[in-house]
Amino acid sequence: MPSRTREQLDLLLRTVVSDVIGTEPDELHGATSLVDDFGVDSLELMEIGSRLETALGLCVPVGDLTAADTLGEAVDLLETRLAEPR
Known part of the structure; x- marks a missing residue:
């Protein structure tokens, strides 16, 4: 899999999050807290993690996302x- 730039990862993350929580990607930025700013719960974090895993082909534990x-x-x-080596 080709490597992704930080900008590509940022856009992917904002797109996935916006799809899950029903907002626009441009409403999200680096300092956005999903829990504090949007009230994202553990089920939504699991969905975000699952979509990221599919898009990137790697494991994204929910615990890492909550951290x-x-x-x-x-x-x-x-x-x-x-x-990380796979």
Whole structure:
């Protein structure tokens, strides 16, 4: 699988999140907190994680997503996961 830039990961994450929570991708930014700003619950996080796993071909545990306080931290997580040997 070709590597993705941080910008591509950011766009993918914002697109997936917006699809799940019913908002527009441009309403989301690096400092957005899904829990604090949008009230995202664990089921929505599971759906987001599942969609990211499908799109990226890697495991994204819900615990990792809940540990990321902001979308920027979630992009950091995805970058790290993609850099790990499989």
